[in-house]
Every structure is written in C-alpha cells, then in structure tokens.
Amino acid sequence: MPEKYTSQSEYLPLDQVLVMPVAEAFQDRSKIEAEWEKLNYLELPDLPLALAEYQDFMSLLRKSGAEIFSFAKGDSLTLDAVYCRDASIVTDQGVILCRMGKEQRQGEPLIQEKVFETLDIPILGRIEAPGTLEGGDVAWLDRQTLAVGRSYRTNSNGIEQLTGMMRAIGVDVITVALPHFRGPSDVFHLMSILSPLDRDLAAVYSPLMPIAFRNILLERGYQLVEVPESEFDSLGCNILATGPRQCVMAEGNPITEAALRKEGCTVSTYTGNEVSVKGGGGPTCLTRPLRRRI
Structure with missing residues (x-):
C-alpha cells in the first residue's frame, strides 16, 4: 500500500470503507421476525424505519468523502451481518478473516472474503478453530499497536493466532x-467501551474498562x-471517526456529544434506534474501514 494510505488507524481521514446495507442484511419482515429474538435483539426492528435510519447514516458517511463499497447478501447471513466490522480486520499487508464467537454469524467471513478478492485486497490470514475473534474487539491505538479485547466473542486462542500474525508485520x-x-x-466488545477519535483523544466508558488498560x-x-x-x-461510546475529531454517532447522547464538541470535535448524528440500538451495533460496527489517508 502506498505510504499516503494506511489501514492501521481508527481516526485518520476515511478513504475507503465497506458496508453491508441494511436492505441486504434485514431483507424483509419475515426474516426479521424469524431471527431477532434468537440473535438477542432488544426488540423487533421496524424495517421501514431501519431503512430510513440507514439512509441517513449513509448520507453522513458519504459526506466524509470516503469511497464506499458494499458486501453482498448471502443465504447464510443473519440480520447481524449489517454489523460488518466484526468479520474481518484490515492491515496494511492485507485482511485477517475472523472466526465469529457468535455461532449464527460464522458465515460472514466467507462472504466478505469474496468481496476482498474482487477488490484485489490480499488475505493475510484467518483465525482457525478453536480460536474465535471478532473485529469489534479490535482497535488500533497507533499504527504499530493493536488493542484486542478478550471477551465472550474473542477467546485466548484467537488472540494468540492474531498476535502471531501481527508480530510478523x-x-x-x-x-x-x-x-x-x-x-x-x-x-459487549472492546469497542463498546473505547472509540479512538484522534492520536490523543478517545471516548471511553471507564466503569467497564480494566484499570491497567485505562492507565495504558x-x-x-x-x-x-x-x-x-x-x-x-x-451507544454513546460507539463513535466512528471519519477523520481526526470528525465524529459520527447515534443521536440521543447529548452529554457525550457536548463533551466531544468541547474537545474540538465536529459531531454528526443519526437516528439509530432500529438499526443500531436494538441490535447493539453503533456506527463503528456498521462499517469496515479499508484504508485511511495519512
């Protein structure tokens, strides 16, 4: 990858991003009704409202100037596929395909792999059983440092495999x-409690953050x-940076929004009740950034 771009950042200006459109993930009311309880959604999502919310979210993403690509729907995918960050990790040397900790989502990495192939993005590696790893548990602190949450979705074996791949690069x-x-x-992922917004600024939810990591x-x-x-x-702590101190977040978090603005952030919000809050996936979950401008 030319040095003017990097995939190893959470806050530099967004240049290319992948999404799974809610129309492809949710599809129709019968699919939603069949899956939402099994997937532990808080409530039944309303499809027309979800489509409208997602359209507003996408308009904010387009305003960032990023080139947007889409994953295609697949028969093995559930509603959760809309939260496309989780199935892969992108590095400057290529993609690591995850192995999902949520069993119903294990078809997602294969669908994503096909899209990466069409974009000529190499596959650097893949997490194999018994390892599990989800992209929501992974956040770049800087270009040489990756934080990984050990959670119910990401186990020690998955982290060991990832660490070996990262060490090699x-x-x-x-x-x-x-x-x-x-x-x-x-x-509950690492990025449920951490959103880097600049090289020296992050939104955090400290009550669930280990003291040692907070001190780091x-x-x-x-x-x-x-x-x-x-x-x-x-989802006040799940914030997508489209550039340094340029933020997209779900509306309904006025205290956090005001605190971000106080630190010089430009904040854009979208209504996310149907597409984000009910499924527990904010704007970082709805995107798989491919590269950012240095």
Whole structure:
C-alpha cells in the first residue's frame, strides 16, 4: 500500500470503507421476525424505519468523502451481518478473516472474503478453530499497536493466532481482559467501551474498562472523554471517526456529544434506534474501514 494510505488507524481521514446495507442484511419482515429474538435483539426492528435510519447514516458517511463499497447478501447471513466490522480486520499487508464467537454469524467471513478478492485486497490470514475473534474487539491505538479485547466473542486462542500474525508485520498486541458484565448473550466488545477519535483523544466508558488498560491509554497521552452511565446503552461510546475529531454517532447522547464538541470535535448524528440500538451495533460496527489517508 502506498505510504499516503494506511489501514492501521481508527481516526485518520476515511478513504475507503465497506458496508453491508441494511436492505441486504434485514431483507424483509419475515426474516426479521424469524431471527431477532434468537440473535438477542432488544426488540423487533421496524424495517421501514431501519431503512430510513440507514439512509441517513449513509448520507453522513458519504459526506466524509470516503469511497464506499458494499458486501453482498448471502443465504447464510443473519440480520447481524449489517454489523460488518466484526468479520474481518484490515492491515496494511492485507485482511485477517475472523472466526465469529457468535455461532449464527460464522458465515460472514466467507462472504466478505469474496468481496476482498474482487477488490484485489490480499488475505493475510484467518483465525482457525478453536480460536474465535471478532473485529469489534479490535482497535488500533497507533499504527504499530493493536488493542484486542478478550471477551465472550474473542477467546485466548484467537488472540494468540492474531498476535502471531501481527508480530510478523511488526505490530504489538495489547490484550484487554473484558468483564463478564451481562454475560455471554450480550453484545459487549472492546469497542463498546473505547472509540479512538484522534492520536490523543478517545471516548471511553471507564466503569467497564480494566484499570491497567485505562492507565495504558493515559500513559500514551490520550485525553479521555468519559461517557456517562446514562448514555452507555444508547451507544454513546460507539463513535466512528471519519477523520481526526470528525465524529459520527447515534443521536440521543447529548452529554457525550457536548463533551466531544468541547474537545474540538465536529459531531454528526443519526437516528439509530432500529438499526443500531436494538441490535447493539453503533456506527463503528456498521462499517469496515479499508484504508485511511495519512
């Protein structure tokens, strides 16, 4: 990859991104009715409202100037495929295909692999059984450092495999042991409590963050925007950076939004009740960034 681009950042200006359109993931009301409870959604999503919300989200993504590609629907995919970050990790040397910790989602990496092939993006590796790893548990702290949450979706074996792949390309891995919280059925990833927004700024939900990892962020010079408890379930800590201090987040988080603006962030919001809150996937979950401009 030319040096003017990198895949190893969460905050540099977004240049290329993949999405799974909600129309392809949700498809129709019968599919939603058949799957939402089994997938542990909070409530039955309303398809027309979800489509409208997603259209608004996509308009914000387009305003970033990023080139947008789409994954195709597949018979093995569930509603959760809309949260396309989880099935892969992108590095400057290629893609690592994940092995999903949520059993119903294990068909997603294969579907994504086909799209990466059409885009001539090489496959660097893949997580094999018994390892599990989901992209929502992975966040770049800088271009040489990757934080990985050990959770109910990402196990120690998966992290060991990832660490070996990262070591081979000169990247250090920091493992973050996540708490039990609401248990195995809940959607709880590292990026549920961490969103890097600039080289020295991150939104965090400290009550669920290990002290050792929080101290690592502080030692690295991060200023932390603390998301309040009242805005955790409304995805106040799941924020997509489309550029340094350029943020997209679900609406309904006014305290966090005001705190971000105080730190010089430009914040755009979308209504995300149907497409984000009910399924537990905010704007970072709805995107698989491919590369960012240096």
